Amino acid sequence: MSDTSSRTATVTGRHAADATPVASARALTKVYGSGDAAVHALAGVDVDFTRGEFTAIMGPSGSGKSTLMHCMAALDTPTSGTVVVDGVDVSTLKDAALTRLRRDRIGFVFQSFNLVPTLSAAENITLPLDIAGRKADVGWYDTVVDILGLGPRLGHRPNQLSGGQQQRVAAARALIGRPAIVFADEPTGNLDSRSSAEVLGFLRRSVDEFGQSIVMVTHEPSAAAYADRVVFCADGRLVDEMRRPTAERVLDRMKTLGDL
Template identity: 75%
Template sequence: MTNHDSGPPAAKAVDLTKVYGAGDTQVVALDGVTVDFIASQFTAIMGPSGSGKSTLMHCMAALDTPTSGQVFIGDVELSALNDKKLTRLRRDRIGFVFQAFNLVPTLTARENITLPLDIAGTRVDRDWFETIISTVGLSDRLKHKPNELSGGQQQRVACARALLSKPEIVFADEPTGNLDSRSGAEVLAFLRRSVREFGQTIVMVTHDPGAAAHADRVLFLGDGRLVDEMIDPTAEKVLERMKGFDAVGTGQVG
């Protein structure tokens, strides 16, 4: 796999393998995946259910430990880190947006956004905070609790949180999976803008071709292997490629 842009990768996986269970019930979720995530790029990971796309993201995001192979965030190799260091890494260098339940229900939107910085005891950069808030359009909702926000607003709060600590990479796991198309489009537009305007690196897992079309690059996974890659995708092209999975199955690169 070659880089399409110059510059070092924000994160990379080298021969990443993840096996669940043992013996007859053994499932190979990732089968020797090697991939670079280029800095300041919006990468989407796609694939049918069970293709290993979520596992790949979890391993990359230090939420899960691979069976073998290496994960690098910047130049840090994760397998060398203990839980304490992994926690700090997640806190300081990685941002998360999950499909659902992104917010602590007892905290206001503002408190949720600043949570990782508060946990770290780091000062919040006022200007940066204001920039993000105005970008996601939440200025008037900051004092609200999560249950007073719509699903789209909640996800935008989650995005704002992910960006506030200026992480090296943001992982988003089906961020629009629970949203209607309009709210989903708002969230995706925001992620797109943060890449373009702030140079943020984003990796997003999705099964929605429309969502993947917002990315700079789409990686296709099948049966735990990287099977294809698409630059400057459109929804139609992605959909076409996904249909190929249904027809041909897996294993065919190109």
């Protein structure tokens, strides 16, 4: 079966998405600098991310896609507008509550892995729970480790792992606490094609089988093709979206945005 046929079969039988947004933004703006030097990274964005769906964000360099994700993930503070994550208005939270939100309801997968070099793979996976003083659900831990093929590597430190293995550890860490939503920022940017497919396949499976909600920033049409939906940014705004994307359709749309 071809990759496209396999993905189509998977999506057709996937976990049903909940129509309720797991995260949303209204009139979201982000301005860097002031006066003539002001840069409007986001210029009034309205967006909903549906619970139980895999959404990719794409756009040319400087389009605002990473800024949008960082504001949605409570990693950056918008200049104005509202962000709601899992029913919580992020703008109303004090520092301690914001830290708890990021720790308990949001998972992160970054291009640079962000693993702690002195910890083993197993310790990196459970780190968010350890910080929160919570125990990992043993069944869920075993499921994630098994799906990602990390069992033989749990005792290894990051410098003993390949880039693909490190990113799989990072993906496991993002999901171990069963967050409401996972944000992935160019998660395959440092990986070869095989490792990329392994990581993206796991993210796809976590949506299909476990109802996870994922928002991924990527510049790769082949990566975006794993998503249910692609939203396109240009000049700090959302300018289009695509359902059931293919790499070819995404590539054609990106060409019109001037990215290629």
